[in-house]
Amino acid sequence: MGFRLLFITLFFAVLNLLSAESDWRKAAELRRNSEYSQAEKLLKKYSSPARFDTLKTTEKIEFLRGLLELAHVKALQDDVSGSLALLNWAEGRSDEYQRSIACVKYAEILLDLGEFERAQGYLKNADEIIRKRVANEDTGIAIGQGSDTADTGAVWRGLRDQSDALKADIEAEAMKKKFGATYGNYVKLRRLQNLVKRSGTPRYLKEAQKVADEIIETDPASQFAAAAGYLKGEILASRLKESSPKKEIKEVKDYLNRFVKQQPDGLYRGEALMLLGKISLEIEWNAKDAEKYYSLALAWFRKAREKRDALSLYAAMNDDLKKQSAPTQKPTTLNQWKRIVYHDEDPLKLYNTANAPVWYVDDKEKNCIYVLGFLAFADGKYDNAKQYWEKILSLSPDIAAVDQRLPNVQSRLLQACRMNAMAFWPEEKAFLKQSGLRLKFLNSEYLILIEQFDEAIKGFEKLAKTSDIRQKALAYIGMLIAVDLTGRNGSKEKAEEFCNWILQQKRLSKEPIYARALLFGGQLKTSRNDMEKKAIPFFKRYIQQFPKGRDIRVVKYDLAKCYLKTGETAKAEVLYKDLSAKPDIYTKTLLKRISKYKNMGERR
Structure with missing residues (x-):
């Protein structure tokens, strides 16, 4: 099938996802309720694929889904030959998308029949195809870009989600055999939690809530029941957006507040308070409420550290399960460049203040301190922020x-307190009049300082979606900084795209943010080998347009370095003479560089 035809197929598959409930979906619901005869009647029109190739492109996927659902119903009624005939036909499709659908459905049928190993084999076959098509966890859209066209990758991501849900079922069954039903369900709940965060499909949310309720109902005295109670709230919160109805936000917060009050000293209450603070800050942008909840959470974790008898509230675990569920991976580590690496929680582990090592409560307390310091900073209480971050x-x-002596997250935060600024200077943000908007920008700046670069980029991307050219430029500078700091392949080029966009906006040519773009434009060149000659025009424009700019000394110093590298020592000396009227680290370092280059020239 040609690319154009494949695109059309996938486009209409997306539309089908949004259309009214089809016969095969109704039949699937009947099958899940064991109403096989009614389901089979509804699927009768899919019993023969003889005319499949004559169908329109838009009809083929719908027919295939119906045929596979019929095969599922037949298999559950022990009509092996009838089911296999349909499955073998579907499995033989040459189209990769159709074949992937068939493999995933075959696995689902085998799972219902208890043939877990065979089901895994079919999912592996499907995943090999899906993996090639799903290149991006989210939308596949490049940073700072958008698209009004159909997201044809959605159908592939939907298929990946179906495959992952089935793998969660298989894994849960294996864990139930080894460690009991409660633990198997807990692992399934954690896998579904990741699916809910990634997918907008309501089915996974319903399934996750069902599994959580089952854990709470069947093993209420266990730590896993406490975990399930909290995870229900976390899963609901993960679907909230700024645009979510106030009623929905209130329902999630009410659930979490009830969870805390139900057993104030119980496990996961500190985590629930943190989540309430996160919703207040990042969804409602209510700094006062956020401070209240994070303060309560900090007090809870400090109490939990001193009083670790919460375990007495829960049933004991056997040694094998305790060993299996004990967390081993810390939430953060440092890489070879001493950068923070953030790790996701392992779905196989049980994270709480009683079951995890002391580093767990350290991390929770530290995260409360991070945010409380940020909220004090946002309120202009820099000394209070400093006291937290120390x-x-x-x-x-x-x-x-x-x-x-090396920069780290604490030194950056404390420096921000000294400068009363994070990523942007006050004059660069002076046009932001709305307090909520200022808080959103500051939050993304803060995320850069604590090395959560991807989260910072997401925040700035949202802020860049505006008709206000100054706000867009400010957000682009934020993305520029965060993208560059990721150090990924192509990050310099992507940062330059943001920088160049700003420099093309003539209306901004007298704004402080334009000066910053000129500075970064030059520095992005000098950060790569032998690019100094291309950096010089940026620095010269800065000096010409912003002779009293905040970064004028930095610019003159960087320009002098470029002149030394390009063999124009005399020009570097002129800049040194200019800077030396006010001796500082720049003049001291520049003098050493000039002497070094002169000595090198004499030796040659």
Whole structure:
């Protein structure tokens, strides 16, 4: 099938996902309720694929789904030959999307029949095809870009989600055999939680809630029941957006508040309070409520550290299960460049203050301190922010062990307190009059400082979706900084795209943010080998347009370095003479560089 035909097929498959409930979907619901005869009647028109190739492109996927659902119903009624005839035909499709659908459905049927190993084999075959098509976890859209066209990748991601849900079922059954039904369901709940976060399909949310309720009902005295109670709230919260109805936001917050009050000293209450704070801050942008909840959470974790008898509230675990569920991966580690690496929780592990090592409560307390410091900073209480952030090293032994002369998350936050600024200077944000908007920008700036670059990029991307050219430019500078700091392949080029967009906006040519773009434009060149000659025009324009700019000394210093590298020592000396009227680290370092280049020239 040609690319154009494949595109059309997938486009209409997306439309089918949004259309009214089809016969095969109704039949699937009947099958799940064991109403096989009624389901088979509804699917009768899919019993023969003889005319399949004559169908329109838009009809083939719908027919295939119906045929496979009929095969499922037949298999559950022990009509093996009838089911296999349909499945073998579907499995033989040459079209990759059709064949993937068939493999995933075959696995679902085998799972219902208890043939877990065979089901895994079919999912593996499907995943090999799906993996090639699903290149991006979210939308596949490049940073800073959007699209009004159909997202044909959605059907592939939907198929991936179906495959992952079936793998969760298979894994849960294996865990039930080894460690009991409660643990198997807990693992399934954690897998479904990841699916709900990634997928908008209501089915996974319903399934996750059902599994959580089953754990709570069948094993209420266990730690897993406490985990399920909290995870229900976390799953609901993961679907909230700023645009969510106030009623929906209130329902989630009410659930979490009830969970906390139900057993104030019980496990996961501190986590629930943190989640309430996160919703208040990142969904409602209510700094006052966020501070209230994070303060309560911090107090809860400090109490939990001193009083670890919450375990007495729950049934004991046997040694095998305790070993299996004990967390081993810390939430954060440092890479070879001493950058923070954030790790997702392992779905096989049970994370709480009683079951995890002490680093778990350290991390929770530290995260409360991070946010409370941020909220104090946002309120202009820089000394209060400093008092919070000075405690970071005591809760971060890995960072404390690093040479403190190297920049780290604490040193950056404390420097922000000294400068009363994070990623942007006050004059660059002066046009932002709305308090909520200022808080959103500051939050993304803060995410850069704590090295959550991808989250910062997402925040700035949202802020860039505006007709206000100054706001867009400010958000682009934020994305520029965050993208560059990721250090990924192509990050410099992507950062330059943002920079160049700003420099093309003549209306901004007298704005402080334009000056910053000129500075970054030059520095992005000098950060790569032998690009100094291309950096010079950016620095010269800055000096010409912003002779009293905040970064004028930095620019003159960087320009002098470029002149030295391009063999124009005399020009570098002129800049040194200009800078030396006010001796500082720039003049001291520049003088050493000039002397070094002169000595190199004499030796040649």
